[in-house]
Each structure stands twice: as structure tokens, then as C-alpha cells.
Amino acid sequence: MTGSEAIALAVPRLTFAGVPEPARDARRLLAHALGIAPDRLTLVLCDEVPEEIATQFDHLVARRAAREPVSHLTGLRSFWGREFEVTRDVLDPRPETETLIAAALAAPFGRVLDLGTGSGCILLSLLAERGGATGVGTDLSPKALAVARLNAWRHGLEDRATLREGSWTGPLAPEERFDLVVSNPPYIAAAEMGGLAPEVRDHEPALALTDGDDGLTAYRAIADAAPEHMVPSARLLLEIGASQRDDVTSILRIAGFRDVATQTDMDGRSRVVTAIWPGSQGD
Numbered sequence: 001m002t003g004s005e006a007i008a009l010a011v012p013r014l015t016f017a018g019v020p021e022p023a024r025d026a027r028r029l030l031a032h033a034l035g036i037a038p039d040r041l042t043l044v045l046c047d048e049v050p051e052e053i054a055t056q057f058d059h060l061v062a063r064r065a066a067r068e069p070v071s072h073l074t075g076l077r078s079f080w081g082r083e084f085e086v087t088r089d090v091l092d093p094r095p096e097t098e099t100l101i102a103a104a105l106a107a108p109f110g111r112v113l114d115l116g117t118g119s120g121c122i123l124l125s126l127l128a129e130r131g132g133a134t135g136v137g138t139d140l141s142p143k144a145l146a147v148a149r150l151n152a153w154r155h156g157l158e159d160r161a162t163l164r165e166g167s168w169t170g171p172l173a174p175e176e177r178f179d180l181v182v183s184n185p186p187y188i189a190a191a192e193m194g195g196l197a198p199e200v201r202d203h204e205p206a207l208a209l210t211d212g213d214d215g216l217t218a219y220r221a222i223a224d225a226a227p228e229h230m231v232p233s234a235r236l237l238l239e240i241g242a243s244q245r246d247d248v249t250s251i252l253r254i255a256g257f258r259d260v261a262t263q264t265d266m267d268g269r270s271r272v273v274t275a276i277w278p279g280s281q282g283d
Contacts, residue, residue, distance in 0.1 A: 002049065006054060017066070027041055032073065033053050069204075071092050077093050079125065080098055082125065084124075087147055088203055096266065100182060111177070112178060112181070113135065114137040115222060117144070120151045124161060126180075127157050127161055135162070136163075136171075144205070145164075177230065181235070181237070183239070185239070187210075189215035234279070237274050249273055256277075256278070257277055258275070258276050259276040260275045
């Protein structure tokens with residue numbers, strides 16, 4: 001069986017299982033089984049697939065048909081031009097989150113705080129793009145932090161990224177200050193969880209998806225705690241759900257942030273709320 005034939009057999013299985021873009025996923029999984037980059041797969045599609053590789057590919061297709069995310073099958077996900085290790089202990093980095101990266105890079109920063117860092121993709125992408133910057137990532141999950149540490153090592157950023165276990169700003173020393181604070185917090189309301197795709201609902205950590213309430217708990221906590229660790233005129237950037245713009249901007253304005261604005265993602269949806277902490281003479 002050639003690579004083309006293997007894909008031709010896999011696509012109907014994935015289609016029947018309701019997998020979005022089945023042909024794309026079949027190609028990615030075959031490339032992974034062959035141990036080659038996806039963009040090189042075309043060069044070997046006419047070659048015969050070794051039996052052991054065909055068996056491995058069949059197993060991967062079966063797991064994908066059960067709606068396991070491709071990133072969990074390959075162990076990697078591309079984000080902002082880099083590959084990040086991913087497990088079921090962290091959120092799968094998503095293209096829309098790159099909106100936050102672009103917004104953060106639109107102005108200078110030297111010290112960044114990532115609240116709920118997960119895989120570390122946000123913090124590490126920002127540090128990789130700003131050679132002189134350093135940062136801290138916090139997360140409640142020790143398993144998520146283990147993944148973030150692997151990614152820091154993978155990208156040679158372990159000396160500039162500090163990762164700490166705890167809730168939001170809890171792991172920080174009182175005197176620590178930052179000129180950029182970012183977060184992609186759990187913003188899915190409990191009532192919305194049942195409507196998520198199986199790849200998300202059944203395979204990503206609930207702790208990183210929902211607050212078990214109205215989806216706004218994290219924004220209230222961050223708005224309350226983050227200013228204690230922000231220098232005057234520091235920026236705050238928060239990823240939000242599509243319907244949360246008004247609620248989150250209101251939370252930030254009430255907390256004393258100024259210049260509250262919204263950035264849209266590639267689909268035109270409100271995706272990132274930005275704000276400035278004015279600070280005070282005592283900060």
C-alpha cells in the first residue's frame with residue numbers, strides 16, 4: 001500500500017466520525033507515522049508504506065476517529081511559527097490566540113507576566129520575539145508547568161522564563177512588577193461546556209476551559225490582583241470569548257484600568273481586551 005492509498009482509506013473513516021478536515025488530518029498523521037515533516041509528505045506519497053508504519057498509522061487514525069486531537073497524537077502544535085509540545089494537561093494552542101501575541105508585540109516590554117501559562121506558548125513566544133525580555137508564568141497545575149518547562153527548554157528560553165505553581169499572582173513576591181501582563185484564562189461558562197467539540201470537551205483540561213460558573217471569574221480575579229504587580233502604564237492583555245467583550249471591558253474599567261479596547265481575531269470576532277494600568281505615585 002502506498003501513502004496515497006493509505007490516506008484514501010483513512011479519509012472516509014475520519015469523515016464518518018465527523019472529524020473536520022479529514023484529509024488534512026490524515027496527511028498530518030501519516031507524516032507523523034513516517035517521521036517526516038508534513039510539507040515533505042507529497043514527496044513520498046507514491047512510495048510503499050512499510051507494514052509497521054501502516055499499522056501505526058491505522059492506530060493513529062482510529063484514535064483521531066475517536067476525536068482525540070491531532071496535537072495529542074503527534075505531541076506537537078504549531079503556534080506563532082514555532083512547535084510546542086502538547087499533552088492532555090494543557091490547552092491546545094489555537095490560531096486565534098495569536099491575536100494576543102500580535103497585540104503584545106505592538107509595543108515594547110521588558111518584563112512579562114503570563115497568568116495561567118499552560119503550555120507556556122504565550123509567554124515563550126513573547127520572550128522569543130523580544131531578546132532582552134524576561135518573564136514569569138504561573139499556573140495551578142503542576143502537570144501543565146512540566147509541559148511549559150519542556151517547551152522553555154525546547155526553545156532555549158529556560159534562563160529567561162520562570163515558571164511557578166499557584167493561582168494567578170499568588171506565587172509572586174510582593175515587590176515583583178511587570179510592564180506587560182497577559183492571560184488566556186478559563187472563560188467558558190459551565191452551561192456552554194456541553195456544546196464544545198469532543199476534541200476540546202473530552203480531551204483538554206476542564207480547569208483551563210471553564211470556571212464552573214459564568215465564565216467571568218478569572219477576569220474579576222485578575223483585575224483585582226494584577227495591578228499590585230504592574231508598573232505605572234503597564235499593559236494588560238486578556239483573551240476573551242466571543243460574547244464577553246462588554247462584560248470584561250466593564251470589569252476592567254471598574255477596577256481602574258484605562259484605555260480599555262478590543263482586538264478582533266482573523267474571523268472578525270472580539271478576541272483580546274487590552275488595557276493600561278495608570279498606577280499611582282506610590283507604585
